[in-house]
Amino acid sequence: MKIWHKIGKLAQPLTYRRAWRRAQRFIFRLPLGPLRTDIDQERLREIQQRYAGSTAKYAKYANVDPWLRLNRERVQDLKLHRSAPKRVLDLGCGGGFFLFILKKLGHSVLGLDIDQAPLFAELLDVFDVPRVVWRINAFxxxxxxxxxxxxxxxxxxxxxxxxxxxxxxxxxEWDFLLRDLQRHLAPAGKIFFGLNPSFGGNYYTPELRDFFLRRGADVERARIFFDRGVRF
Ligand SMILES: C[S@@+](CC[C@H](N)C(=O)[O-])C[C@H]1O[C@@H](n2cnc3c(N)ncnc32)[C@H](O)[C@@H]1O
Structure with a gap:
């Protein structure tokens, strides 16, 4: 049964896409070592000790290594480690892992987030990533x-x-946000959203998926990618 399940999965385009992404990450590597050299390790250790065993919301992000690795994959998947310098805005930037890596690669970065988790402010400071404090609200x-x-x-x-x-x-709500983001995009700008499974465990309703597709996005589970801008 298991083998048929595996063969069935091989036939799915999604499986190919993921395998292709993994292969590309392997071919076009992005070593974290050189990126880490600018991190003040003493300060980071002090933060980690304070948050060890903490039940504070988002305390898990104090253990930065897994999050740096995850964000390295995000950078690789968007091919931003193989691109000329870009201006990147990250909404809900959290501790700034993604933007830290981009900044080290020569991109110009800005985060936007609410100021609810002191840990995120500390990490952004350690990573020297600028952030605008702002709450995104519908409409x-x-x-x-x-x-x-x-x-x-x-x-x-x-x-x-x-x-x-x-x-x-x-x-x-998404239409309003996309139209608003368009004002902040340079010509040929790109938008990428990584959704969270929420409430019922889904990323979107069929209606919302259709909407993203109509607006020109490539939709792959959590990944909503407007590679060639938004179609209005
Ligand atoms: C699950 S964390 C993800 C952080 C970061 N994007 C990452 O992947 O590591 C969600 C982030 O969204 C931010 N956030 C939640 N609601 C927000 C809102 N209404 N406007 C702006 N940021 C918000 C939180 O403060 C937090 O930093």
Whole structure:
């Protein structure tokens, strides 16, 4: 049974896409060693000791190594380690792992996040990643960020949750955000969203998936990629 399951999976395009991404990461490597050299290890250790065993929200991010590795994959998958310098805005940037790697690679970076987790402020400081403090709300435009961006990204998103109703944003909320992001994008700019499975465990409703496709996104489970801009 197991072997048929495996063969069945091989026939799925999704399996090929993932395997291709893994192969590309292997071929076009991005060693973390040189990237780590600028991190103040003493300060990082002090932060880690303070958060060891902490139940604070997001305390798991104090153990930076797995998150650096995860974000290295994100950088590799978007091919940003093989690209000319870009201006990148990361929404809900958290501790700034993704932008730290990009900055070390020569890109110009800006994070945007609410200021709710002191750990994230400390990590952003250690990584020397700039952040605009801002809460993304449905149907509210982002502030003037003083520049245009070649890339706008957001990973493990949770600004798209309505509380206390526990409802995910639908097409109307996403449409507003996409139109607003367009104002901040340079010509030929790209947008990438990495969704979180939420509430019922799904990334989106069929209706929202169709909406992303209509707007020109490549949709692959959590990955919503507007590689050639947004279609309005
Ligand atoms: C699960 S964490 C992911 C952090 C980071 N993107 C990463 O992948 O490591 C979600 C992030 O979204 C931020 N966030 C949640 N709601 C937000 C909102 N309404 N506006 C802006 N950021 C928000 C949180 O503060 C947090 O940094």
């Amino acid at each position: 509210e435009p982002l502030p003037d960020l003083g520049q245009k961006f070649d890339w706008i990204t957001a990973f493990s998103i949770n600004f798209n949750l309505h509380y206390p109703g526990e409802r995910l944003w639908g097409p109307a």
